Amino acid sequence: MTAAEAWDAGDYELADKLRHKQVMQEAIRARIAAQEQAQEAVKGRSAGERRG
Numbered sequence: 001m002t003a004a005e006a007w008d009a010g011d012y013e014l015a016d017k018l019r020h021k022q023v024m025q026e027a028i029r030a031r032i033a034a035q036e037q038a039q040e041a042v043k044g045r046s047a048g049e050r051r052g
Helices: 005-007 012-051
Strands: none
Touching: 005 012
């Protein structure tokens, strides 16, 4: 069940919990993406240092 479905069914407590869980998952995904970008940037600098 999604947060919207819970809300429509009148289960506002469940809707809040599901929405909170969704927000936390999105934050984790964003943090992982940022870490991956930082690692790629470091790899790029390291490769450039070897060439230069």
